[in-house]
Amino acid sequence: MNVKEVAEKLGLKVISGENGLDREVKGGYVSDLLSDVMGSANAGELWITLQTHKNVMAIASLKDLAAIILVKGFEPDPDMEEQSNAEDIPVLNSDLDTFTITGRLFQLLNP
Amino acid sequence: MHFEFNIEGGNFSKAGTASSQLKKILKQLNVDPKVIKRVVVALYEAEVNVVAHAYTGQIFIDIDTNKIEIKLVDEGPGIPNIELAMQQGYSTASPAVREMGFGAGMGLPNIKNNTDELHVASEVGKGTTVKMAIFLIS
Numbered sequence: 457m458n459v460k461e462v463a464e465k466l467g468l469k470v471i472s473g474e475n476g477l478d479r480e481v482k483g484g485y486v487s488d489l490l491s492d493v494m495g496s497a498n499a500g501e502l503w504i505t506l507q508t509h510k511n512v513m514a515i516a517s518l519k520d521l522a523a524i525i526l527v528k529g530f531e532p533d534p535d536m537e538e539q540s541n542a543e544d545i546p547v548l549n550s551d552l553d554t555f556t557i558t559g560r561l562f563q564l565l566n567p
Numbered sequence: 568m569h570f571e572f573n574i575e576g577g578n579f580s581k582a583g584t585a586s587s588q589l590k591k592i593l594k595q596l597n598v599d600p601k602v603i604k605r606v607v608v609a610l611y612e613a614e615v616n617v618v619a620h621a622y623t624g625q626i627f628i629d630i631d632t633n634k635i636e637i638k639l640v641d642e643g644p645g646i647p648n649i650e651l652a653m654q655q656g657y658s659t660a661s662p663a664v665r666e667m668g669f670g671a672g673m674g675l676p677n678i679k680n681n682t683d684e685l686h687v688a689s690e691v692g693k694g695t696t697v698k699m700a701i702f703l704i705s
Protein backbone atom coordinates (compact mmCIF):
# COMPACT_ATOMS: atom_id res chain seq x y z
CA MET A 457 0.00 0.00 0.00
CA ASN A 458 1.31 3.49 -0.74
CA VAL A 459 0.95 6.72 1.24
CA LYS A 460 -1.88 7.96 -0.98
CA GLU A 461 -3.99 4.85 -0.38
CA VAL A 462 -3.38 5.05 3.38
CA ALA A 463 -4.37 8.73 3.37
CA GLU A 464 -7.60 7.95 1.49
CA LYS A 465 -8.54 4.96 3.64
CA LEU A 466 -7.89 6.76 6.94
CA GLY A 467 -9.32 10.12 5.80
CA LEU A 468 -6.02 11.96 6.31
CA LYS A 469 -5.45 15.44 4.92
CA VAL A 470 -2.40 15.80 2.66
CA ILE A 471 -0.66 19.01 3.73
CA SER A 472 2.61 18.87 1.77
CA GLY A 473 5.06 16.64 -0.08
CA GLU A 474 2.43 15.50 -2.63
CA ASN A 475 5.17 14.21 -4.96
CA GLY A 476 5.95 11.51 -2.40
CA LEU A 477 2.43 10.07 -2.19
CA ASP A 478 3.49 6.99 -4.15
CA ARG A 479 6.00 6.00 -1.44
CA GLU A 480 5.41 2.45 -0.26
CA VAL A 481 4.26 2.06 3.37
CA LYS A 482 5.94 -0.82 5.20
CA GLY A 483 4.68 -0.13 8.71
CA GLY A 484 4.36 2.57 11.32
CA TYR A 485 6.24 4.06 14.26
CA VAL A 486 4.76 6.18 17.05
CA SER A 487 6.95 8.49 19.11
CA ASP A 488 7.48 12.13 19.99
CA LEU A 489 11.10 11.57 21.04
CA LEU A 490 13.38 12.20 18.10
CA SER A 491 16.28 10.01 19.25
CA ASP A 492 13.85 7.15 19.79
CA VAL A 493 12.72 7.43 16.17
CA MET A 494 16.33 7.80 15.02
CA GLY A 495 17.30 4.64 16.87
CA SER A 496 14.30 2.42 16.23
CA ALA A 497 12.18 3.42 13.22
CA ASN A 498 12.71 1.57 9.94
CA ALA A 499 12.75 2.70 6.32
CA GLY A 500 9.29 2.89 4.74
CA GLU A 501 7.43 3.45 8.01
CA LEU A 502 4.80 6.10 8.64
CA TRP A 503 5.76 8.23 11.64
CA ILE A 504 2.87 9.32 13.86
CA THR A 505 3.76 12.32 16.06
CA LEU A 506 2.71 15.69 17.41
CA GLN A 507 6.10 17.30 16.73
CA THR A 508 5.71 19.99 14.06
CA HIS A 509 9.22 21.38 13.48
CA LYS A 510 11.77 21.00 10.70
CA ASN A 511 13.93 18.41 12.50
CA VAL A 512 11.11 15.92 11.99
CA MET A 513 11.74 16.12 8.24
CA ALA A 514 15.52 15.79 8.70
CA ILE A 515 14.94 12.52 10.54
CA ALA A 516 12.29 11.33 8.08
CA SER A 517 14.72 11.93 5.23
CA LEU A 518 17.75 10.35 6.94
CA LYS A 519 15.69 7.28 7.89
CA ASP A 520 13.86 7.05 4.53
CA LEU A 521 10.48 7.12 6.25
CA ALA A 522 7.36 6.99 4.04
CA ALA A 523 5.51 9.99 5.50
CA ILE A 524 4.59 11.87 8.68
CA ILE A 525 1.13 11.82 10.26
CA LEU A 526 0.43 14.72 12.63
CA VAL A 527 -2.28 13.95 15.18
CA LYS A 528 -5.09 16.05 16.68
CA GLY A 529 -5.16 18.48 13.76
CA PHE A 530 -1.59 19.73 14.35
CA GLU A 531 -0.14 21.67 11.41
CA PRO A 532 3.55 21.66 10.41
CA ASP A 533 5.64 24.79 11.00
CA PRO A 534 6.30 26.63 7.70
CA ASP A 535 9.90 25.36 7.49
CA MET A 536 8.77 21.78 8.12
CA GLU A 537 6.26 22.10 5.30
CA GLU A 538 8.93 23.57 3.01
CA GLN A 539 11.31 20.71 3.81
CA SER A 540 8.56 18.16 3.20
CA ASN A 541 8.07 19.55 -0.31
CA ALA A 542 11.82 19.71 -0.94
CA GLU A 543 12.32 16.06 0.12
CA ASP A 544 9.06 14.73 -1.36
CA ILE A 545 8.14 13.21 1.98
CA PRO A 546 4.44 13.85 2.64
CA VAL A 547 3.09 15.43 5.81
CA LEU A 548 -0.47 14.31 6.51
CA ASN A 549 -2.72 15.17 9.40
CA SER A 550 -5.78 13.88 11.17
CA ASP A 551 -8.17 15.32 13.75
CA LEU A 552 -8.00 12.00 15.58
CA ASP A 553 -5.72 11.43 18.59
CA THR A 554 -2.61 9.25 18.55
CA PHE A 555 -4.33 6.17 20.04
CA THR A 556 -7.15 6.18 17.51
CA ILE A 557 -5.13 6.93 14.40
CA THR A 558 -2.50 4.34 15.38
CA GLY A 559 -5.17 1.70 15.93
CA ARG A 560 -6.74 2.37 12.56
CA LEU A 561 -3.38 2.34 10.77
CA PHE A 562 -2.42 -0.92 12.46
CA GLN A 563 -5.70 -2.51 11.39
CA LEU A 564 -5.31 -1.25 7.84
CA LEU A 565 -1.76 -2.62 7.53
CA ASN A 566 -2.51 -5.90 9.35
CA PRO A 567 -5.97 -6.95 8.13
CA MET B 568 38.66 10.56 1.14
CA HIS B 569 38.40 13.39 3.63
CA PHE B 570 35.47 15.70 4.38
CA GLU B 571 34.92 18.46 6.92
CA PHE B 572 31.80 20.22 8.14
CA ASN B 573 31.07 22.95 10.67
CA ILE B 574 28.29 22.81 13.26
CA GLU B 575 26.63 25.84 14.82
CA GLY B 576 25.63 25.33 18.43
CA GLY B 577 22.00 26.21 19.06
CA ASN B 578 21.02 26.24 15.40
CA PHE B 579 18.47 23.41 15.20
CA SER B 580 17.30 24.40 11.73
CA LYS B 581 20.65 23.18 10.34
CA ALA B 582 20.96 20.06 12.52
CA GLY B 583 21.47 17.01 10.36
CA THR B 584 23.01 18.80 7.39
CA ALA B 585 26.33 16.95 7.60
CA SER B 586 24.57 13.61 8.09
CA SER B 587 22.50 14.23 5.01
CA GLN B 588 25.60 15.16 2.96
CA LEU B 589 27.48 12.10 4.14
CA LYS B 590 24.51 9.86 3.33
CA LYS B 591 24.59 11.15 -0.27
CA ILE B 592 28.35 10.63 -0.53
CA LEU B 593 28.17 7.07 0.81
CA LYS B 594 25.32 6.22 -1.58
CA GLN B 595 27.42 7.46 -4.49
CA LEU B 596 30.30 5.30 -3.28
CA ASN B 597 27.95 2.29 -3.31
CA VAL B 598 28.54 1.58 0.36
CA ASP B 599 26.35 -1.22 1.79
CA PRO B 600 22.92 0.33 2.68
CA LYS B 601 23.07 -1.34 6.11
CA VAL B 602 26.35 0.45 6.83
CA ILE B 603 24.93 3.76 5.56
CA LYS B 604 21.98 3.42 7.96
CA ARG B 605 24.30 2.95 10.95
CA VAL B 606 26.59 5.84 9.94
CA VAL B 607 23.62 8.17 9.50
CA VAL B 608 22.16 7.40 12.94
CA ALA B 609 25.53 7.80 14.68
CA LEU B 610 26.55 11.02 12.94
CA TYR B 611 23.11 12.61 13.31
CA GLU B 612 23.08 12.02 17.06
CA ALA B 613 26.61 13.36 17.46
CA GLU B 614 25.78 16.37 15.32
CA VAL B 615 22.63 17.17 17.31
CA ASN B 616 24.56 16.85 20.55
CA VAL B 617 26.85 19.66 19.45
CA VAL B 618 23.83 21.75 18.42
CA ALA B 619 21.97 21.02 21.67
CA HIS B 620 24.78 21.03 24.20
CA ALA B 621 27.83 22.90 22.81
CA TYR B 622 28.64 26.26 21.20
CA THR B 623 30.42 25.37 18.00
CA GLY B 624 31.95 22.30 16.44
CA GLN B 625 33.72 20.67 13.54
CA ILE B 626 33.30 17.28 11.91
CA PHE B 627 36.18 15.40 10.27
CA ILE B 628 35.31 12.38 8.17
CA ASP B 629 37.77 9.90 6.65
CA ILE B 630 36.60 7.16 4.36
CA ASP B 631 38.92 4.41 3.19
CA THR B 632 38.31 0.91 1.88
CA ASN B 633 38.14 -0.63 5.37
CA LYS B 634 36.31 1.87 7.50
CA ILE B 635 34.60 5.19 7.97
CA GLU B 636 36.12 7.30 10.73
CA ILE B 637 34.31 10.32 12.11
CA LYS B 638 35.61 12.83 14.63
CA LEU B 639 33.53 15.65 16.12
CA VAL B 640 35.39 18.32 18.05
CA ASP B 641 33.38 20.95 19.86
CA GLU B 642 33.87 23.97 22.04
CA GLY B 643 31.34 23.76 24.82
CA PRO B 644 30.68 22.99 28.46
CA GLY B 645 32.16 19.50 28.23
CA ILE B 646 30.83 16.38 29.94
CA PRO B 647 31.72 16.02 33.65
CA ASN B 648 30.85 12.30 33.85
CA ILE B 649 31.07 10.47 30.54
CA GLU B 650 30.00 7.12 31.98
CA LEU B 651 26.80 8.71 33.28
CA ALA B 652 26.21 10.54 29.99
CA MET B 653 26.44 7.24 28.11
CA GLN B 654 23.53 5.80 30.11
CA GLN B 655 20.18 5.67 28.38
CA GLY B 656 17.81 8.25 29.86
CA TYR B 657 20.46 10.60 31.22
CA SER B 658 20.07 14.12 29.83
CA THR B 659 20.82 17.69 30.81
CA ALA B 660 18.86 19.12 27.87
CA SER B 661 17.01 22.39 28.54
CA PRO B 662 13.21 22.47 28.76
CA ALA B 663 13.07 24.20 25.35
CA VAL B 664 15.14 21.44 23.76
CA ARG B 665 13.00 18.75 25.45
CA GLU B 666 9.85 20.35 24.13
CA MET B 667 11.14 19.70 20.61
CA GLY B 668 11.41 16.01 21.42
CA PHE B 669 15.15 16.00 22.02
CA GLY B 670 16.62 15.26 25.44
CA ALA B 671 15.50 11.66 25.89
CA GLY B 672 19.05 10.67 26.75
CA MET B 673 19.12 8.22 23.85
CA GLY B 674 21.61 9.89 21.53
CA LEU B 675 24.89 8.56 22.93
CA PRO B 676 23.41 5.04 23.36
CA ASN B 677 22.27 5.23 19.70
CA ILE B 678 25.83 6.14 18.69
CA LYS B 679 27.23 3.25 20.75
CA ASN B 680 24.76 0.78 19.19
CA ASN B 681 25.57 1.81 15.63
CA THR B 682 29.36 2.04 15.67
CA ASP B 683 32.18 -0.49 15.91
CA GLU B 684 34.41 1.87 17.88
CA LEU B 685 33.46 4.85 20.01
CA HIS B 686 35.64 7.09 22.11
CA VAL B 687 34.39 10.16 23.97
CA ALA B 688 36.86 12.56 25.57
CA SER B 689 35.92 15.76 27.29
CA GLU B 690 37.31 18.61 29.30
CA VAL B 691 34.82 20.50 31.45
CA GLY B 692 34.62 24.15 30.42
CA LYS B 693 36.46 23.51 27.15
CA GLY B 694 34.73 20.97 25.00
CA THR B 695 34.15 17.44 23.86
CA THR B 696 35.67 15.15 21.23
CA VAL B 697 33.70 12.19 19.93
CA LYS B 698 35.56 9.70 17.76
CA MET B 699 33.81 6.82 16.07
CA ALA B 700 34.52 4.19 13.46
CA ILE B 701 32.34 1.91 11.41
CA PHE B 702 33.98 -0.96 9.56
CA LEU B 703 33.11 -1.54 5.93
CA ILE B 704 34.26 -5.13 5.86
CA SER B 705 32.80 -7.45 8.48
Ligand SMILES: Nc1ncnc2c1ncn2[C@@H]1O[C@H](COP(=O)(O)OP(=O)(O)OP(=O)(O)O)[C@@H](O)[C@H]1O
Pocket residue numbers: 491492612616617619620621641643644645646652653657658659660668669670671672673674675676695
Ligand atom coordinates in the same frame (compact mmCIF):
# COMPACT_ATOMS: atom_id res chain seq x y z
N1 LIG C 1 28.89 17.49 22.76
C1 LIG C 1 28.44 17.55 24.03
N2 LIG C 1 28.79 18.58 24.84
C2 LIG C 1 28.37 18.66 26.11
N3 LIG C 1 27.56 17.73 26.69
C3 LIG C 1 27.18 16.68 25.94
C4 LIG C 1 27.59 16.53 24.59
N4 LIG C 1 27.07 15.38 24.11
C5 LIG C 1 26.37 14.84 25.13
N5 LIG C 1 26.43 15.62 26.23
C6 LIG C 1 25.85 15.33 27.55
O1 LIG C 1 25.46 13.96 27.61
C7 LIG C 1 24.05 13.86 27.86
C8 LIG C 1 23.49 12.64 27.15
O2 LIG C 1 23.61 12.77 25.73
P1 LIG C 1 22.59 11.97 24.80
O3 LIG C 1 22.86 12.32 23.41
O4 LIG C 1 22.63 10.53 25.16
O5 LIG C 1 21.16 12.52 25.27
P2 LIG C 1 20.51 13.96 24.98
O6 LIG C 1 21.26 14.67 23.93
O7 LIG C 1 20.36 14.66 26.27
O8 LIG C 1 19.05 13.54 24.45
P3 LIG C 1 18.71 12.88 23.02
O9 LIG C 1 20.02 12.56 22.35
O10 LIG C 1 17.90 11.67 23.34
O11 LIG C 1 17.94 13.92 22.28
C9 LIG C 1 23.48 15.19 27.39
O12 LIG C 1 22.24 15.51 27.97
C10 LIG C 1 24.60 16.15 27.83
O13 LIG C 1 24.52 16.38 29.21
Ligand SMILES: [Mg+2]
Pocket residue numbers: 491612615616670673674675
Ligand atom coordinates in the same frame (compact mmCIF):
# COMPACT_ATOMS: atom_id res chain seq x y z
MG1 LIG D 1 21.70 13.68 22.15
